[in-house]
Amino acid sequence: MNMNKNRDLIINGFGSSSGGEFDLASINGKGKVHGDIDCKHYDCNGFGTVNGNIKAETVKINGKSTINGNVDADSITIDGHSSMSGEVNTEKIRISGSGSIGGSLRGEHIKINGKASIGGDCEAEEFDSEGLFTIGGLLNAENIDILLYGDCKAKEIGGQTIRIKQRIHGFMKIVKSIYPTRLVTDVIEGDDLYLEGVKAKIIRGNNVTIGKNCEIDLLEYKGAIEVDKTSKVMKTNQL
Amino acid sequence: MSEELISKKDLLELTNISYGQLYRWKRKNLIPEEWFIRKSTFTGQETFFPKEKILERIEKIQTMKENLSLDELADVFSPNLSELSLEEEEIIQKGIASQPVLNIFKELNQEMKKFSFEQMLSIYILEKLLRSGDINLDEGKMVLHVMNDYYHSIKSGELFFIRKLGISSCFVVSSVDDIYFEKSTKIVTRVSLTNCMEELKSKLL
Numbered sequence: 001m002n003m004n005k006n007r008d009l010i011i012n013g014f015g016s017s018s019g020g021e022f023d024l025a026s027i028n029g030k031g032k033v034h035g036d037i038d039c040k041h042y043d044c045n046g047f048g049t050v051n052g053n054i055k056a057e058t059v060k061i062n063g064k065s066t067i068n069g070n071v072d073a074d075s076i077t078i079d080g081h082s083s084m085s086g087e088v089n090t091e092k093i094r095i096s097g098s099g100s101i102g103g104s105l106r107g108e109h110i111k112i113n114g115k116a117s118i119g120g121d122c123e124a125e126e127f128d129s130e131g132l133f134t135i136g137g138l139l140n141a142e143n144i145d146i147l148l149y150g151d152c153k154a155k156e157i158g159g160q161t162i163r164i165k166q167r168i169h170g171f172m173k174i175v176k177s178i179y180p181t182r183l184v185t186d187v188i189e190g191d192d193l194y195l196e197g198v199k200a201k202i203i204r205g206n207n208v209t210i211g212k213n214c215e216i217d218l219l220e221y222k223g224a225i226e227v228d229k230t231s232k233v234m235k236t237n238q239l
Numbered sequence: 240m241s242e243e244l245i246s247k248k249d250l251l252e253l254t255n256i257s258y259g260q261l262y263r264w265k266r267k268n269l270i271p272e273e274w275f276i277r278k279s280t281f282t283g284q285e286t287f288f289p290k291e292k293i294l295e296r297i298e299k300i301q302t303m304k305e306n307l308s309l310d311e312l313a314d315v316f317s318p319n320l321s322e323l324s325l326e327e328e329e330i331i332q333k334g335i336a337s338q339p340v341l342n343i344f345k346e347l348n349q350e351m352k353k354f355s356f357e358q359m360l361s362i363y364i365l366e367k368l369l370r371s372g373d374i375n376l377d378e379g380k381m382v383l384h385v386m387n388d389y390y391h392s393i394k395s396g397e398l399f400f401i402r403k404l405g406i407s408s409c410f411v412v413s414s415v416d417d418i419y420f421e422k423s424t425k426i427v428t429r430v431s432l433t434n435c436m437e438e439l440k441s442k443l444l
Contacts (some may be wrong), residue, residue, distance in 0.1 A: 123266045141263050160259030186284060189247075191259040201284075204248070207258060220248070239252065 009039070011048075012158065019052050027063075036069070044080075053086070061097075070103070087120070095131075122154075130167075144190075148181040148197050155186055162190040162205075165215065166197040171213075182213075244276065245290040254297050265280045303441070309408055325354050333442050335359060336366040342390055343376065356439075359384040363439045364398065364430055373428040374400060378407050385409055398430045 002066040008024040011031030019035025026041075027033075027048035031154055036052040044065040053069040059076045070086035087103035096113040104120030112129040121137035125164050130147045135154040144162040146152065182197050188223050189204045196211035203210075204220045214231035245253070251261065264270050276287045303312055330336055335346075336359075344362050354362065361383055368374050368382060382400065389411050396413040403424045411432070412418070420426065 125266075140266055142259070142263060142266075158258060158262040158265075160257075160263070189258045189262070191257045225441065239248070 009033075009037070019050075025056075027065075042073075042143075044082075048073055059090075108142070127159075146183065148183055152183040153185065154183070157185055157188045157190070159190050161192045162188060164196055164198055165194070165211070171172045242289040243291065244278075244287040245293065247286045247288070250288055250293060250297075254294070254301075256297065256301075263309070264300060267309050269309070269312055270296060299437075308350060324400070326352060326361065327354070330354060330359065330362070335439065336362045337441055340366045340369060344383065347380060348387075360432070360436060360439055364432075364435055367430065367435070368400070368428060371428065374407070378409070381407070382409050385411055395433045395436075396431075398432060400427045401425065402427050 002236075006023055006191070009020070009022045009026070010024070011017065011027045011029055015029065016032040016034065019033050019037050019193065022037065024041045024043070025033075025037050025039040025197040026043040026045070026218045028045045030047040033048075033050045033052065036054070037050060038055045040057045040116055041093075042054055042056045042059045044061045044063050045221050046063045048061075048063065048065045050065075050067045050069065052071070054071045056058070056071075056239075057075070059071060061071045061076075061078045061082045062080045064081045065083075067084045068080070068086075069084075069097060071084050071088045071090070073089075074091045076088070078093075078095045078097050078099045080097045081099075082097070083100045083102075085102040088101050088105045088107075090105075090107040092109045093105070093107050094111045094113070095116045098115040100117045100119075102119045105118050105122045105124075107124050109126045110122065110124040110128065111233040112131045112133055115132045116129075117134040119136045122135050122139045122141075124141040125143070127139065127141035127144045127146075129145070129152070130149060132150045133152050133154070138156045138158060139154045140157075141159045142161070144159050146164045147167045148164065148167075150168060164183055182199055184199045184202065187202045187204070188195070188198070191206045193202070193203065193208045194207040194211065195209070195214055197213045199215045201217045202220070203216050203218070206221065207223045208219065208221045208225050210216065210219070210225075210227040210231045210233065212228045212230040214228075214233070216231070216233045218235050218237070219225070219227075219233050220237045220239055225236070225238075227233055227236075251258065261270075265272075265275070270293070274288050274293060276289070277284055278287055279285070300312060318423070320379070325333075325335075327341060330341065331338060340362060344358070344365065348358075364386065365379050365383060367380050369376070373384070378400070385398070394410055398409065398411050399418075400407065400409040401420065401424050402408075403421070406425070
């Protein structure tokens, strides 16, 4: 393989490539890459399929992109539709369109404005969501900020500060009052918790504030606790 | 050797750490994923840990985090080998091994000036075993051979040193749950490679 990093891979019409090392890898038409890509910038504006792993400084997806492999990048921006089948490691990721990740997602900052589904665990320092997400494994972050725009799901949630708020706006208010936005999870564990619209089996925390519309089977806390009267808590334990 | 388990709740109470800390350490890989054992109990799913290992690890993290950042700590506990190499004098200076032990190692691996992490680990273990008086010089060489030949393929596990009727032998296993010997076989010593690696790394930092 040629080690010259200054070359670009540009597919504008129909085309395919076998991967390699590039400065810029850009797919604007319908492109297929069979093999790993190691590049500075990966841009996909059209339909792009990569059967291999991607290692890049920036990954930008505006069109529809399928990556059958792992992605390792400093920053990832998804404005279109993207599916990545493997593990994703990054510093910063913003999902504004729709993103699905088969494996685990690891990053410093994760921001979800659109729709995300993650098969494995999701780990970050800052996790910020104003959209929908489904996480198959554990959501683990120092600070978790979630504004619920629809149904969200995670197997488990753990971290230092966890804030989950319901958001209802416009005419959707009427519809959503019948079908309220919810976050469904098995366990939430953290030091400072503020929860709204959460349906969980177990909540464990130090200082816990249960806002409106929660359904909790078991609540265990150490420090202070506050429960809104619109929420149902089956059992409360102080440790 | 079925391990005693401790639930997450009890662990936090016992060690006085918070959920935030525990999850942070998990993210930084200070606590390996395989120690999180999920079991269902009458209250639903609960997470358990191997008690001895986790308590030891948390104590280490707590004593070391005062002078090391979490990322540096992660390097200490990660099995990835640092790509550093040291000179003979540095090894002695840092208290990894003594001159006589280094000489034995040099005897077996002709002429070397720089020592890689793997080699240092072998030297460190040899130093440890010889110092404890459990094995003699020739046996030490045998340990070195085993380490040299198989270390690449194992990277974690335990080194066993056994003796039966005056004949000694040693081997490395990658994962042990239960191991049984014939009655007249005596386990002279067993060394956890992972522990040694951590000790060595903390000496290097």
